[in-house]
Amino acid sequence: MNAVIDRVTKLGRMAIGAVRHAGSMGLFAARLAWVLFPTWTRPRDIVQQIYAAGVLSLVIILVAGGFVGLVLGLQGYNILNKFNASESLGVMVALSLVRELGPVVAALLFAGRAGSAITAEIALMKTTEQLDALEMMAVDPMRRVIGPRFWGALISVPLLAALFSMVGIIGGYLIGVVVLGVDGSSFWGQIAEQMDPWDDVGQGVLKSIAFGAVIALIAVFEGFEAEPTASGMARATTQTVVLSSLAVLGLDFVMTAFMFGA
Amino acid sequence: MNVQRGVELVVGLFVLAGIAALLVMALQWSNFGTSRVSGYEITARFDNVGGLTVKSPVKLAGLTIGRVESIELDSDTFQAEVRMVIDDQYDNLPTDSFANIYTAGLLGSQYVEISPGGALESLGDGDRITMTQSAIILESVVSRFLFDKAKE
Numbered sequence: 001m002n003a004v005i006d007r008v009t010k011l012g013r014m015a016i017g018a019v020r021h022a023g024s025m026g027l028f029a030a031r032l033a034w035v036l037f038p039t040w041t042r043p044r045d046i047v048q049q050i051y052a053a054g055v056l057s058l059v060i061i062l063v064a065g066g067f068v069g070l071v072l073g074l075q076g077y078n079i080l081n082k083f084n085a086s087e088s089l090g091v092m093v094a095l096s097l098v099r100e101l102g103p104v105v106a107a108l109l110f111a112g113r114a115g116s117a118i119t120a121e122i123a124l125m126k127t128t129e130q131l132d133a134l135e136m137m138a139v140d141p142m143r144r145v146i147g148p149r150f151w152g153a154l155i156s157v158p159l160l161a162a163l164f165s166m167v168g169i170i171g172g173y174l175i176g177v178v179v180l181g182v183d184g185s186s187f188w189g190q191i192a193e194q195m196d197p198w199d200d201v202g203q204g205v206l207k208s209i210a211f212g213a214v215i216a217l218i219a220v221f222e223g224f225e226a227e228p229t230a231s232g233m234a235r236a237t238t239q240t241v242v243l244s245s246l247a248v249l250g251l252d253f254v255m256t257a258f259m260f261g262a
Numbered sequence: 263m264n265v266q267r268g269v270e271l272v273v274g275l276f277v278l279a280g281i282a283a284l285l286v287m288a289l290q291w292s293n294f295g296t297s298r299v300s301g302y303e304i305t306a307r308f309d310n311v312g313g314l315t316v317k318s319p320v321k322l323a324g325l326t327i328g329r330v331e332s333i334e335l336d337s338d339t340f341q342a343e344v345r346m347v348i349d350d351q352y353d354n355l356p357t358d359s360f361a362n363i364y365t366a367g368l369l370g371s372q373y374v375e376i377s378p379g380g381a382l383e384s385l386g387d388g389d390r391i392t393m394t395q396s397a398i399i400l401e402s403v404v405s406r407f408l409f410d411k412a413k414e
Contacts, residue, residue: 044266044270047269048269050273050277051269051273051276054273054276055276058276094287094291098287155277156276158284159276159277159279159280159281160280162283162284162287163279163280163283165283165287166283166286169291188291191291192291193317193319193371195287195291197289201284201287202288205284
Protein backbone atom coordinates (compact mmCIF):
# COMPACT_ATOMS: atom_id res chain seq x y z
CA MET A 1 0.00 0.00 0.00
CA ASN A 2 2.74 2.37 1.02
CA ALA A 3 4.66 1.55 -2.13
CA VAL A 4 1.64 2.53 -4.25
CA ILE A 5 1.26 5.83 -2.39
CA ASP A 6 4.96 6.48 -2.91
CA ARG A 7 4.62 5.91 -6.65
CA VAL A 8 1.64 8.24 -6.89
CA THR A 9 3.45 10.86 -4.83
CA LYS A 10 6.41 10.62 -7.15
CA LEU A 11 4.17 11.03 -10.17
CA GLY A 12 2.58 14.08 -8.57
CA ARG A 13 6.00 15.58 -7.83
CA MET A 14 7.02 15.07 -11.45
CA ALA A 15 3.83 16.67 -12.71
CA ILE A 16 4.25 19.67 -10.42
CA GLY A 17 7.87 19.96 -11.53
CA ALA A 18 6.86 19.96 -15.19
CA VAL A 19 4.16 22.57 -14.64
CA ARG A 20 6.58 24.72 -12.64
CA HIS A 21 9.14 24.42 -15.42
CA ALA A 22 6.58 25.50 -18.02
CA GLY A 23 5.38 28.32 -15.78
CA SER A 24 8.84 29.72 -15.18
CA MET A 25 9.49 29.51 -18.91
CA GLY A 26 6.35 31.59 -19.46
CA LEU A 27 7.49 34.20 -16.95
CA PHE A 28 10.95 34.18 -18.52
CA ALA A 29 9.38 34.69 -21.97
CA ALA A 30 7.49 37.70 -20.65
CA ARG A 31 10.69 39.20 -19.21
CA LEU A 32 12.44 38.50 -22.50
CA ALA A 33 9.63 40.12 -24.50
CA TRP A 34 10.15 43.25 -22.42
CA VAL A 35 13.78 43.61 -23.60
CA LEU A 36 13.34 42.29 -27.16
CA PHE A 37 13.25 45.68 -28.84
CA PRO A 38 15.61 47.56 -26.48
CA THR A 39 18.18 44.90 -27.47
CA TRP A 40 18.35 46.51 -30.90
CA THR A 41 20.05 49.55 -29.41
CA ARG A 42 23.23 47.43 -29.66
CA PRO A 43 22.93 45.80 -33.07
CA ARG A 44 26.58 44.71 -33.03
CA ASP A 45 25.84 42.23 -30.24
CA ILE A 46 23.15 40.70 -32.41
CA VAL A 47 25.47 40.51 -35.43
CA GLN A 48 28.02 38.73 -33.26
CA GLN A 49 25.38 36.18 -32.25
CA ILE A 50 24.18 35.64 -35.82
CA TYR A 51 27.79 34.82 -36.61
CA ALA A 52 28.10 32.37 -33.72
CA ALA A 53 24.75 30.68 -34.24
CA GLY A 54 24.11 31.08 -37.97
CA VAL A 55 27.32 31.38 -39.93
CA LEU A 56 29.11 28.69 -37.96
CA SER A 57 26.16 26.32 -38.54
CA LEU A 58 26.36 26.82 -42.30
CA VAL A 59 28.65 23.88 -42.99
CA ILE A 60 26.48 21.26 -41.29
CA ILE A 61 23.30 22.76 -42.77
CA LEU A 62 24.62 22.87 -46.34
CA VAL A 63 26.16 19.40 -46.24
CA ALA A 64 23.04 17.89 -44.67
CA GLY A 65 20.81 19.72 -47.15
CA GLY A 66 22.81 18.39 -50.06
CA PHE A 67 22.61 14.82 -48.85
CA VAL A 68 18.89 15.06 -48.06
CA GLY A 69 18.31 16.36 -51.58
CA LEU A 70 20.38 13.55 -53.09
CA VAL A 71 18.47 10.90 -51.14
CA LEU A 72 15.10 12.45 -51.97
CA GLY A 73 16.03 12.48 -55.63
CA LEU A 74 17.11 8.85 -55.57
CA GLN A 75 14.15 7.54 -53.58
CA GLY A 76 11.65 9.71 -55.41
CA TYR A 77 12.98 8.61 -58.78
CA ASN A 78 12.60 4.93 -57.91
CA ILE A 79 9.00 5.39 -56.79
CA LEU A 80 7.90 7.82 -59.48
CA ASN A 81 9.49 5.76 -62.22
CA LYS A 82 7.10 2.91 -61.40
CA PHE A 83 4.23 5.19 -62.40
CA ASN A 84 6.05 6.63 -65.43
CA ALA A 85 5.96 9.97 -63.68
CA SER A 86 9.66 10.65 -63.21
CA GLU A 87 9.12 14.14 -64.69
CA SER A 88 7.41 15.01 -61.43
CA LEU A 89 10.64 14.36 -59.54
CA GLY A 90 11.47 18.09 -59.40
CA VAL A 91 8.20 19.13 -57.85
CA MET A 92 8.28 16.22 -55.41
CA VAL A 93 11.77 17.11 -54.21
CA ALA A 94 11.09 20.85 -54.15
CA LEU A 95 7.76 20.69 -52.34
CA SER A 96 8.89 18.21 -49.71
CA LEU A 97 11.97 20.32 -49.01
CA VAL A 98 10.32 23.73 -49.02
CA ARG A 99 7.23 22.75 -47.09
CA GLU A 100 8.54 20.24 -44.63
CA LEU A 101 12.11 18.97 -44.62
CA GLY A 102 13.85 22.32 -45.00
CA PRO A 103 12.29 24.01 -41.97
CA VAL A 104 12.18 20.88 -39.80
CA VAL A 105 15.56 19.29 -40.45
CA ALA A 106 17.35 22.63 -40.43
CA ALA A 107 15.68 23.42 -37.09
CA LEU A 108 16.65 20.04 -35.61
CA LEU A 109 20.26 20.42 -36.74
CA PHE A 110 20.30 23.98 -35.46
CA ALA A 111 19.01 22.86 -32.06
CA GLY A 112 21.81 20.33 -31.82
CA ARG A 113 24.58 22.53 -33.22
CA ALA A 114 23.76 26.04 -31.97
CA GLY A 115 20.97 25.70 -29.39
CA SER A 116 23.11 23.52 -27.16
CA ALA A 117 26.03 25.94 -27.53
CA ILE A 118 23.87 28.90 -26.48
CA THR A 119 22.63 27.02 -23.43
CA ALA A 120 26.12 25.89 -22.43
CA GLU A 121 27.51 29.39 -22.81
CA ILE A 122 24.84 31.05 -20.70
CA ALA A 123 24.90 28.27 -18.11
CA LEU A 124 28.67 28.62 -17.76
CA MET A 125 28.27 32.39 -17.35
CA LYS A 126 25.80 31.67 -14.60
CA THR A 127 27.98 29.04 -12.95
CA THR A 128 30.99 31.35 -12.90
CA GLU A 129 28.79 34.17 -11.60
CA GLN A 130 29.37 36.36 -14.64
CA LEU A 131 25.67 37.13 -14.84
CA ASP A 132 25.68 38.28 -11.22
CA ALA A 133 28.76 40.39 -11.93
CA LEU A 134 26.95 42.10 -14.79
CA GLU A 135 24.07 42.86 -12.50
CA MET A 136 26.46 44.29 -9.94
CA MET A 137 27.64 46.71 -12.61
CA ALA A 138 24.01 47.69 -13.24
CA VAL A 139 24.09 45.95 -16.66
CA ASP A 140 20.90 44.02 -17.30
CA PRO A 141 21.97 40.48 -18.34
CA MET A 142 18.58 39.96 -19.98
CA ARG A 143 19.36 42.82 -22.31
CA ARG A 144 23.06 42.27 -22.89
CA VAL A 145 23.36 38.46 -22.80
CA ILE A 146 19.97 36.86 -23.36
CA GLY A 147 18.40 39.28 -25.86
CA PRO A 148 21.15 39.22 -28.50
CA ARG A 149 21.37 35.42 -28.36
CA PHE A 150 17.63 35.10 -28.79
CA TRP A 151 17.64 37.40 -31.80
CA GLY A 152 20.70 35.74 -33.28
CA ALA A 153 19.01 32.33 -33.25
CA LEU A 154 15.64 33.70 -34.39
CA ILE A 155 17.20 35.41 -37.41
CA SER A 156 19.51 32.54 -38.31
CA VAL A 157 16.99 29.69 -38.45
CA PRO A 158 14.83 30.93 -41.37
CA LEU A 159 17.93 31.83 -43.38
CA LEU A 160 19.50 28.44 -42.72
CA ALA A 161 16.26 26.67 -43.62
CA ALA A 162 16.08 28.57 -46.92
CA LEU A 163 19.66 27.64 -47.77
CA PHE A 164 18.99 24.03 -46.75
CA SER A 165 16.01 23.79 -49.12
CA MET A 166 17.89 25.42 -51.95
CA VAL A 167 20.93 23.18 -51.65
CA GLY A 168 18.57 20.20 -51.35
CA ILE A 169 16.78 21.05 -54.57
CA ILE A 170 20.13 21.40 -56.31
CA GLY A 171 21.10 17.99 -54.88
CA GLY A 172 17.87 16.52 -56.24
CA TYR A 173 18.66 18.08 -59.60
CA LEU A 174 22.15 16.56 -59.62
CA ILE A 175 20.98 13.04 -58.89
CA GLY A 176 17.77 13.23 -60.93
CA VAL A 177 18.81 15.08 -64.05
CA VAL A 178 22.57 14.67 -64.24
CA VAL A 179 22.89 11.10 -62.98
CA LEU A 180 19.55 9.40 -63.64
CA GLY A 181 18.62 11.28 -66.79
CA VAL A 182 15.26 12.85 -65.94
CA ASP A 183 14.40 15.57 -68.45
CA GLY A 184 15.87 18.79 -67.06
CA SER A 185 13.33 21.22 -68.46
CA SER A 186 10.39 19.26 -67.07
CA PHE A 187 12.21 19.02 -63.72
CA TRP A 188 12.23 22.82 -63.46
CA GLY A 189 8.99 23.26 -65.39
CA GLN A 190 6.96 21.13 -63.00
CA ILE A 191 8.42 23.04 -60.07
CA ALA A 192 7.44 26.32 -61.68
CA GLU A 193 4.00 24.99 -62.45
CA GLN A 194 3.14 23.61 -59.05
CA MET A 195 5.12 25.54 -56.44
CA ASP A 196 3.38 28.65 -55.18
CA PRO A 197 5.40 31.56 -53.76
CA TRP A 198 3.00 32.21 -50.91
CA ASP A 199 1.39 28.85 -50.21
CA ASP A 200 4.59 26.84 -50.31
CA VAL A 201 7.65 29.05 -49.88
CA GLY A 202 5.93 31.59 -47.64
CA GLN A 203 4.45 29.04 -45.30
CA GLY A 204 7.76 27.22 -45.10
CA VAL A 205 9.34 30.49 -43.99
CA LEU A 206 6.56 31.03 -41.47
CA LYS A 207 7.24 27.58 -40.06
CA SER A 208 10.96 28.14 -39.75
CA ILE A 209 10.45 31.51 -38.03
CA ALA A 210 8.23 29.77 -35.47
CA PHE A 211 10.80 26.98 -35.02
CA GLY A 212 13.55 29.59 -34.62
CA ALA A 213 11.60 31.38 -31.90
CA VAL A 214 10.90 28.14 -30.03
CA ILE A 215 14.50 26.91 -30.18
CA ALA A 216 15.87 30.32 -29.22
CA LEU A 217 13.52 30.63 -26.26
CA ILE A 218 14.24 27.14 -24.96
CA ALA A 219 17.99 27.52 -25.41
CA VAL A 220 18.30 30.82 -23.54
CA PHE A 221 15.81 29.76 -20.87
CA GLU A 222 17.54 26.46 -20.09
CA GLY A 223 20.87 28.26 -19.84
CA PHE A 224 19.54 31.05 -17.69
CA GLU A 225 17.72 28.74 -15.28
CA ALA A 226 20.43 26.08 -15.19
CA GLU A 227 21.60 24.81 -11.86
CA PRO A 228 24.99 26.54 -11.37
CA THR A 229 27.02 23.34 -11.18
CA ALA A 230 28.87 21.19 -13.69
CA SER A 231 26.15 18.55 -13.74
CA GLY A 232 23.50 21.29 -13.91
CA MET A 233 25.11 22.64 -17.06
CA ALA A 234 25.20 19.19 -18.59
CA ARG A 235 21.55 18.65 -17.80
CA ALA A 236 20.57 22.04 -19.17
CA THR A 237 22.36 21.37 -22.47
CA THR A 238 20.71 17.98 -22.87
CA GLN A 239 17.37 19.46 -21.94
CA THR A 240 17.72 22.11 -24.65
CA VAL A 241 18.33 19.57 -27.40
CA VAL A 242 15.59 17.19 -26.23
CA LEU A 243 12.95 19.83 -25.52
CA SER A 244 13.53 21.91 -28.61
CA SER A 245 13.61 18.87 -30.92
CA LEU A 246 10.31 17.65 -29.51
CA ALA A 247 8.83 21.15 -29.60
CA VAL A 248 9.85 21.59 -33.24
CA LEU A 249 8.28 18.29 -34.28
CA GLY A 250 5.10 18.89 -32.30
CA LEU A 251 4.74 22.45 -33.49
CA ASP A 252 5.38 21.26 -37.04
CA PHE A 253 2.39 18.94 -36.88
CA VAL A 254 0.13 21.65 -35.48
CA MET A 255 1.24 24.24 -38.04
CA THR A 256 0.96 21.78 -40.92
CA ALA A 257 -2.56 20.86 -39.82
CA PHE A 258 -3.52 24.54 -39.84
CA MET A 259 -1.77 25.45 -43.09
CA PHE A 260 -2.24 22.47 -45.37
CA GLY A 261 -5.02 20.60 -43.60
CA ALA A 262 -8.52 20.52 -45.00
CA MET B 263 38.41 45.99 -34.61
CA ASN B 264 39.51 44.22 -37.76
CA VAL B 265 38.15 40.92 -36.51
CA GLN B 266 34.83 42.59 -35.74
CA ARG B 267 34.64 43.94 -39.30
CA GLY B 268 35.34 40.48 -40.66
CA VAL B 269 32.53 39.02 -38.56
CA GLU B 270 30.15 41.71 -39.76
CA LEU B 271 31.09 41.06 -43.37
CA VAL B 272 30.52 37.32 -43.04
CA VAL B 273 27.18 37.88 -41.29
CA GLY B 274 26.17 40.29 -44.03
CA LEU B 275 27.01 37.70 -46.67
CA PHE B 276 25.10 35.04 -44.72
CA VAL B 277 21.97 37.18 -44.47
CA LEU B 278 22.18 38.09 -48.16
CA ALA B 279 22.63 34.44 -49.17
CA GLY B 280 19.64 33.37 -47.09
CA ILE B 281 17.39 36.06 -48.50
CA ALA B 282 18.64 35.37 -52.02
CA ALA B 283 17.82 31.66 -51.60
CA LEU B 284 14.29 32.55 -50.52
CA LEU B 285 13.79 34.96 -53.38
CA VAL B 286 15.11 32.50 -55.95
CA MET B 287 12.76 29.81 -54.69
CA ALA B 288 9.78 32.13 -54.32
CA LEU B 289 10.10 34.20 -57.47
CA GLN B 290 12.22 32.28 -59.93
CA TRP B 291 11.48 28.63 -59.34
CA SER B 292 7.84 28.92 -58.39
CA ASN B 293 5.04 30.05 -60.64
CA PHE B 294 5.17 33.69 -59.52
CA GLY B 295 6.10 35.19 -62.86
CA THR B 296 4.29 32.84 -65.13
CA SER B 297 0.89 33.00 -63.46
CA ARG B 298 0.48 36.62 -64.56
CA VAL B 299 1.45 36.37 -68.19
CA SER B 300 0.93 39.63 -69.98
CA GLY B 301 -1.31 38.69 -72.79
CA TYR B 302 -4.79 38.68 -74.16
CA GLU B 303 -7.76 36.85 -72.79
CA ILE B 304 -9.91 34.31 -74.57
CA THR B 305 -12.75 32.20 -73.25
CA ALA B 306 -14.12 28.79 -74.08
CA ARG B 307 -17.09 26.83 -72.78
CA PHE B 308 -16.76 23.18 -71.93
CA ASP B 309 -19.42 20.66 -70.95
CA ASN B 310 -17.00 19.17 -68.45
CA VAL B 311 -13.60 20.49 -67.39
CA GLY B 312 -12.63 17.36 -65.44
CA GLY B 313 -9.57 18.07 -63.32
CA LEU B 314 -8.64 21.36 -65.00
CA THR B 315 -7.64 23.99 -62.45
CA VAL B 316 -6.69 27.64 -62.38
CA LYS B 317 -3.06 28.01 -63.57
CA SER B 318 -3.28 24.85 -65.69
CA PRO B 319 -1.24 25.38 -68.85
CA VAL B 320 -2.71 26.18 -72.25
CA LYS B 321 -0.67 24.43 -74.92
CA LEU B 322 -0.33 24.49 -78.65
CA ALA B 323 1.56 21.67 -80.33
CA GLY B 324 2.74 20.64 -76.86
CA LEU B 325 4.28 24.01 -75.97
CA THR B 326 2.84 26.19 -73.22
CA ILE B 327 1.45 29.40 -74.68
CA GLY B 328 -0.75 30.58 -71.79
CA ARG B 329 -2.53 29.74 -68.58
CA VAL B 330 -6.04 29.20 -67.28
CA GLU B 331 -7.10 32.31 -65.37
CA SER B 332 -10.47 31.28 -64.00
CA ILE B 333 -13.12 28.60 -64.29
CA GLU B 334 -16.73 29.52 -63.58
CA LEU B 335 -20.09 27.89 -64.05
CA ASP B 336 -22.44 29.59 -66.49
CA SER B 337 -25.76 29.16 -64.69
CA ASP B 338 -27.83 29.49 -67.90
CA THR B 339 -26.19 26.81 -70.01
CA PHE B 340 -24.72 24.74 -67.15
CA GLN B 341 -21.39 24.77 -68.90
CA ALA B 342 -18.01 25.67 -67.45
CA GLU B 343 -16.69 29.01 -68.66
CA VAL B 344 -12.88 28.86 -68.82
CA ARG B 345 -10.95 32.13 -69.17
CA MET B 346 -7.42 31.78 -70.48
CA VAL B 347 -4.61 34.29 -70.86
CA ILE B 348 -2.50 33.72 -73.97
CA ASP B 349 0.96 35.23 -74.27
CA ASP B 350 1.01 38.27 -76.57
CA GLN B 351 3.60 36.74 -78.86
CA TYR B 352 1.08 34.15 -80.04
CA ASP B 353 -1.47 36.65 -81.38
CA ASN B 354 -2.23 34.87 -84.66
CA LEU B 355 -4.42 31.98 -83.48
CA PRO B 356 -7.18 31.49 -86.10
CA THR B 357 -10.75 32.21 -84.95
CA ASP B 358 -11.90 28.69 -85.78
CA SER B 359 -9.34 27.05 -83.49
CA PHE B 360 -10.39 24.07 -81.46
CA ALA B 361 -9.96 23.73 -77.68
CA ASN B 362 -9.55 20.28 -76.10
CA ILE B 363 -8.90 19.25 -72.54
CA TYR B 364 -6.21 16.59 -72.45
CA THR B 365 -4.38 14.77 -69.70
CA ALA B 366 -0.60 14.74 -69.46
CA GLY B 367 0.22 11.06 -69.28
CA LEU B 368 -2.28 8.57 -67.96
CA LEU B 369 -2.73 10.07 -64.52
CA GLY B 370 -1.08 13.46 -64.95
CA SER B 371 -2.52 16.93 -64.61
CA GLN B 372 -4.94 18.25 -67.21
CA TYR B 373 -4.37 21.07 -69.65
CA VAL B 374 -6.05 22.88 -72.52
CA GLU B 375 -4.70 22.05 -75.96
CA ILE B 376 -5.48 24.48 -78.74
CA SER B 377 -5.63 23.01 -82.24
CA PRO B 378 -5.36 25.84 -84.74
CA GLY B 379 -7.98 26.10 -87.47
CA GLY B 380 -7.68 27.56 -90.93
CA ALA B 381 -9.48 30.91 -90.71
CA LEU B 382 -7.67 34.05 -91.80
CA GLU B 383 -8.81 36.25 -88.90
CA SER B 384 -7.07 35.84 -85.54
CA LEU B 385 -8.49 35.60 -82.06
CA GLY B 386 -8.28 38.87 -80.11
CA ASP B 387 -8.82 39.98 -76.54
CA GLY B 388 -12.17 38.76 -75.16
CA ASP B 389 -12.94 36.42 -78.07
CA ARG B 390 -14.47 33.03 -77.55
CA ILE B 391 -13.45 29.65 -78.91
CA THR B 392 -16.73 28.02 -79.88
CA MET B 393 -15.48 24.57 -80.79
CA THR B 394 -14.50 22.68 -77.68
CA GLN B 395 -14.19 19.12 -76.53
CA SER B 396 -14.62 18.21 -72.90
CA ALA B 397 -12.23 16.41 -70.68
CA ILE B 398 -12.25 12.68 -71.13
CA ILE B 399 -13.58 11.13 -67.95
CA LEU B 400 -12.00 7.73 -67.56
CA GLU B 401 -15.08 6.18 -65.94
CA SER B 402 -17.38 7.14 -68.79
CA VAL B 403 -14.94 5.79 -71.38
CA VAL B 404 -14.62 2.52 -69.50
CA SER B 405 -18.37 2.16 -69.00
CA ARG B 406 -19.08 2.92 -72.67
CA PHE B 407 -16.52 0.33 -73.68
CA LEU B 408 -18.05 -2.26 -71.35
CA PHE B 409 -21.54 -1.40 -72.59
CA ASP B 410 -20.53 -1.86 -76.23
CA LYS B 411 -18.84 -5.16 -75.41
CA ALA B 412 -21.96 -6.35 -73.66
CA LYS B 413 -24.09 -5.60 -76.75
CA GLU B 414 -21.99 -7.76 -79.04
